[in-house]
Structure formats: structure tokens, C-alpha cells
Amino acid sequence: MSQGDKHSYITSALEKRVIENRLRSLKTVQTSDKSIIKVDGKEYINFSGNDYLGLSKHPDLISKSHSFTEQYGSGSTASRLISGTLSIHTQLEDKLAKFFGYEACLLFNSGFQANTGILSAIADRHSLIIGDKKIHNSLIQGAKLSGAEFKRYSHNDLEHLEDLLKKAQKQDYNRVWVVTETVFSMDGDISAIKKISGLCSKYSAHLYSDDAHAIGILGEKGRGLNPGVSGVDISIGTFGKAFGAFGAFVGCSREMKEYLINYCPAVIYTTSLPPSVIGSIDAALDLIPAMDSERQHVQDHSRALKKAMTDLGYSTSDSNSQIVPIVIGKEDETLELSAFLADHGIYAIAIRPPTVAKGASRIRITLTASHSDEQVQQLINAFKEWKNR
Numbered sequence: 001m002s003q004g005d006k007h008s009y010i011t012s013a014l015e016k017r018v019i020e021n022r023l024r025s026l027k028t029v030q031t032s033d034k035s036i037i038k039v040d041g042k043e044y045i046n047f048s049g050n051d052y053l054g055l056s057k058h059p060d061l062i063s064k065s066h067s068f069t070e071q072y073g074s075g076s077t078a079s080r081l082i083s084g085t086l087s088i089h090t091q092l093e094d095k096l097a098k099f100f101g102y103e104a105c106l107l108f109n110s111g112f113q114a115n116t117g118i119l120s121a122i123a124d125r126h127s128l129i130i131g132d133k134k135i136h137n138s139l140i141q142g143a144k145l146s147g148a149e150f151k152r153y154s155h156n157d158l159e160h161l162e163d164l165l166k167k168a169q170k171q172d173y174n175r176v177w178v179v180t181e182t183v184f185s186m187d188g189d190i191s192a193i194k195k196i197s198g199l200c201s202k203y204s205a206h207l208y209s210d211d212a213h214a215i216g217i218l219g220e221k222g223r224g225l226n227p228g229v230s231g232v233d234i235s236i237g238t239f240g241k242a243f244g245a246f247g248a249f250v251g252c253s254r255e256m257k258e259y260l261i262n263y264c265p266a267v268i269y270t271t272s273l274p275p276s277v278i279g280s281i282d283a284a285l286d287l288i289p290a291m292d293s294e295r296q297h298v299q300d301h302s303r304a305l306k307k308a309m310t311d312l313g314y315s316t317s318d319s320n321s322q323i324v325p326i327v328i329g330k331e332d333e334t335l336e337l338s339a340f341l342a343d344h345g346i347y348a349i350a351i352r353p354p355t356v357a358k359g360a361s362r363i364r365i366t367l368t369a370s371h372s373d374e375q376v377q378q379l380i381n382a383f384k385e386w387k388n389r
């Protein structure tokens with residue numbers, strides 16, 4: 001085999017993407033003001049970010065990040081079990097547990113790492129994982145990595161879920177995990193987590209629920225939608241979205257935490273989060289409970305946008321959160337619309353297959369507390385113009 005052939009799989013895979021008009025590339029952006037993004041020298045209103053509360057630029061997060069770096073150094077220097085558990089890690093975990101109401105919390109370096117790492121540590125080839133059809137890719141990767149049998153139920157379809165749980169009872173799996181999200185990242189709709197929990201207890205299944213898009217922005221004081229639901233064995237929250245920082249955590253029982261410290265390679269074999277990040281998260285946690293008006297602001301904009309889009313004849317799926325998909329359908333039309341919006345000063349990227357199902361291409365709008373009424377109106381006006389062009 002010649003050298004050229006050795007890498008041909010890469011060349012042909014990339015060519016395939018070009019032919020499909022689906023080649024992706026990285027765009028370097030600048031963010032100065034919270035709701036403004038600069039791309040290739042041009043400014044846009046950013047409707048594609050996850051900084052839901054505008055905290056990534058908050059002075060308290062920045063200063064605590066600085067001061068933790070000065071006090072504790074720029075790196076944590078080791079994994080948690082070696083010498084990388086600083087007082088700031090354990091204090092933050094206790095503070096998180098207290099605020100969210102979990103028996104215990106354990107930090108992870110990212111949501112992706114938490115989901116792949118935890119699922120593969122709590123299920124094995126004798127287990128069954130039943131996941132909602134629309135769960136995040138990190139959960140899918142975790143399920144695959146575990147070696148468990150992996151089944152999917154139709155999105156938010158509890159009858160289908162119950163059917164699969166019933167069938168599982170007749171098999172001899174060592175355990176069954178049900179995996180869902182509270183707020184789904186591409187549709188912004190919300191799962192019936194209490195009912196799912198009820199089904200799990202009825203069929204003795206374990207429940208894994210990812211609250212990434214809810215914490216900080218939904219639920220009482222921004223606690224998300226998992227707290228208060230009994231029977232959630234693993235609750236995931238991430239700090240890269242409404243918390244404006246980076247990292248993730250699991251809320252669980254003390255015993256589960258001890259199990260993960262002993263059996264989860266994603267905890268054991270990785271350097272713990274650096275002091276700068278812990279400082280930002282800690283500062284965010286001090287601010288978030290009091291941000292009801294910001295949360296209300298986002299929900300008001302969400303409602304106004306959904307109504308305006310419905311009036312224009314667009315489907316916003318079952319969005320019930322700050323994530324509002326405007327479903328267009330065809331890929332090329334969605335790309336054209338995204339470019340049209342860009343011409344009108346709006347950064348709203350097209351989401352296409354394989355991220356969403358074929359024929360379900362969409363413009364996915366995320367609303368944040370930093371958006372003004374005028375900016376949301378500008379977005380609505382641009383859609384009106386597109387519709388009447």
C-alpha cells in the first residue's frame with residue numbers, strides 16, 4: 001500500500017461531506033458585548049450562544065477566577081485521587097449539593113466527559129440502557145462505551161418507554177437505566193421527568209437525567225428541573241451554559257459518589273478542574289439564585305418569539321424554554337435563511353442532519369438575558385421580511 005492510500009479514507013470522507021454540502025468548519029468569533037458577536041470583522045446579534053444569563057462576562061466571575069488563580073495557582077496539578085483535590089473543589093461540591101438539594105455532588109471536567117464517563121461506569125454488557133430518541137450525543141457515546149444493550153424510545157413518548165420497560169422485565173439484565181434530558185437541546189422542549197421517574201420506580205429501573213439546558217435558567221431559583229423529582233439517580237448539570245464558565249457536575253447519593261470515585265475512569269484518570277474555573281463557578285453559584293428577573297426576561301422573550309413565529313406560519317416544535325427552533329425543513333432553504341439573517345445583522349446558525357432528523361432542518365434560536373426587546377424585535381422583523389420577500 002502506498003503512502004497516499006494510507007490516508008485516502010480521510011480524503012474521501014471529507015469529499016463526501018463536500019458533495020453533500022455538509023462540510024463543517026470552525027469560525028473564529030470575537031465577543032465584546034454580551035449579546036454581540038463579531039465574525040470576519042462584521043458584528044451580529046448573537047442568537048446562537050448558551051450564555052443564558054450573560055454570566056460569562058460578569059465581573060464577579062472574572063474577579064473570583066483571578067483571585068482563585070492567585071491563591072491556588074493556574075493548574076490543579078493532579079487528578080482528584082492523587083493530589084488534585086483542593087479545598088476549593090470539596091467546598092464547591094458541598095455548596096452545589098446544598099443549593100440543588102442533592103445528598104452529594106461530584107465535579108466533572110465537562111458535560112461530555114461526565115456523560116460518556118458515568119454511563120460507561122454504571123452500566124455494562126449485562127445491562128440495558130433505554131434512551132430518549134433525542135438525547136445528546138455525549139449520552140449516546142456513553143451508552144455505546146458501556147457495552148450495554150442500547151434501545152431508544154420515541155421522543156418524549158412515555159407509552160413507548162413503558163412498553164420497553166415491560167419487555168425488559170422479562171429479560172435478565174443486571175440493571176436497566178433510563179436516560180433522558182429535561183430540556184432537549186435541539187427542540188427546547190421539556191420531558192415529563194416526574195412521570196418518567198414514576199415509570200422507573202414501577203419497573204425498578206434507574207434514572208439518568210441531564211439538566212444541562214435547565215440549570216441556572218429554569219426551576220425555582222434556577223435549580224433546574226431535576227431537583228425535587230424523587231428517583232433521579234444521576235442528575236447532570238453543566239457549567240458551560242447558564243453558569244457562564246466550564247465543567248459539569250453530577251448530583252447523586254453519597255454512595256453513588258463514592259462508587260464513581262472508585263469506578264469511573266473519567267474521574268480517576270484526569271486532572272481536576274483548575275482554580276480559575278472553580279472560582280467562576282463559585283461566583284456564578286452566588287449570583288444565580290437571585291436572578292429571577294433575568295429568568296423572567298428570557299421566558300418573556302421566548303413566549304413573544306414563539307407567538308410571532310406561529311403567526312408567521314412557522315413551527316417552533318414543542319419549545320417550552322429559551323431554546324426556540326424555527327423548523328424550516330429543507331437543508332438548502334435553511335442555509336439560505338441563515339445567510340439572509342446574517343445579512344440582517346443576526347447570527348443564527350442552521351442546524352441540519354445529522355444533528356437533527358432529515359427534513360427537520362432548522363434555525364435554532366437561543367435567547368439570553370442579555371438580549372434587549374429591540375434585538376428580539378429585529379429578529380422577528382427579519383423573519384417577516386424573509387417570509388414576504
Ligand SMILES: *Cc1c(COP(=O)(O)O)cnc(C)c1O
Pocket residue numbers: 109110111112113115136138181185210212213238239240247248
Ligand atoms: C451541552 C450539553 C452537554 C455537554 O456539556 P459540555 O460541558 O459542553 O461538554 C451535555 N449534555 C447536554 C444535554 C448538553 O446540552
